[in-house]
Structure formats: structure tokens, C-alpha cells
Amino acid sequence: MNVLARRGRSLSILLLVIAGGVGIVSSTQTWLVVARADGGEDVVVPGATALPVLAPLSLTALALGAAVALVGPVLRLVFGALALILGVVLLALTSIVLAQHPLSAVAPSLTAVTGLAGEKALAPVIGGISATAWPWTALAGWVLLVLAGLLVLVTGRRWRRGGRRFQTAPAPENGPVDAVESWDELSQGTDPTR
DSSP states (O other): OHHHHHHHHHHHHHHHHHHHHHHHHHHTSEEEEEEETTSOOOEEEEHHHHSTTHHHHHHHHHHHHHHHHHSOHHHHHHHHHHHHHHHHHHHHHHHHHHHHOOHHHHHHHHHHHHOOOSHHHHGGGEEEEEEOSHHHHHHHHHHHHHHHHHHHHHHGGGSOOOOGGGSOOOOOSSSOSSHHHHHHHHHTTOOTTO
């Protein structure tokens, strides 16, 4: 557990970035292939069409990776819980697409190819729907997202604070700090050497 506590920050950020990246890449790849019953050419359905929330929620996971690295302990726990919820929602939605191949997932692509719209018109056109490896890859990414959220929740309170480079220096109380301020004081009639 000690190693996990020391590496919790970097590991959770890495998992969040990987999960978000996998989601973004998979949104542009073919998730489903529709064989047409009318003998037409197969219709490919990209991830962003099969699951419209895929790209926005993947970007959210990427943003959480950046945010968790910068915020304090309270917001860190909030963002960890958000990552966990996001991962569970994406796991559920992707599982539905994989298990059921719903008509709503392929309808936009079929409509673009055939010009038909609505379930009654599109259902007879579908000869079969098969999934590619990309939804499975996205599913693995969502597992990583859930793990990242859990890791932030478990180890987030023990992360070290940011170093001095993230803190602002207090303004000096006496005299100028640099040459520009010295010239400004000299221009105002004040001797900067005192």
C-alpha cells in the first residue's frame, strides 16, 4: 500500500489520460458493421455514431487527468468520484452497444447510406450487425477509468502538495525587485539605492 500511496498521483493521472485517449481514438474508428439484407454494400458505423456521448465524455476523462494533477485534496476527491461515475456510465453504455447492437446505434449511418429513416423503414434493411475490436478496446479503457477514479479516492488525500513552483511569491515590501522597477522609481524621483 505504501508504494501505491507514493505512486498514486502519477498512476491515476496516467490511467485517466490513457482512458481518455483510448476513448477519443476509438470514437473515430469503426465499432459496428451492418450487413444489408437488400444486398447492398456493408455499412460501417464509427464509435461516435454508435455512442454519441463517446467523444465528449472521453474529453472529460482527459480533462480530469489534468485537473486532478492541479487541485487540492477536496476537489481531488470530487474529481476522483466523477471519474469513477464517468467510467461506470461509459462501461454500461458500451456494454449495451456490444451486447444488443441497438438499431439506434446504427440508424444514422444507415440513413445516410440508404436515405431511409425510422425503425420501421430501417429494420428490414439490416441483415446483421457485427462488432469490431474497437468497442472492446474502449471497454478496457473504461475499466482503466474506473480504476483511476478508485485510485484517486483511495490515495488522493496523501498526495504531496505542489512545490514552490506552483505558489506565487509574496510581493516585496521594501525597494524595487528588478531593473525596470528601479528605473520606474528613479523616474518618479525616488532613489532606488536607499
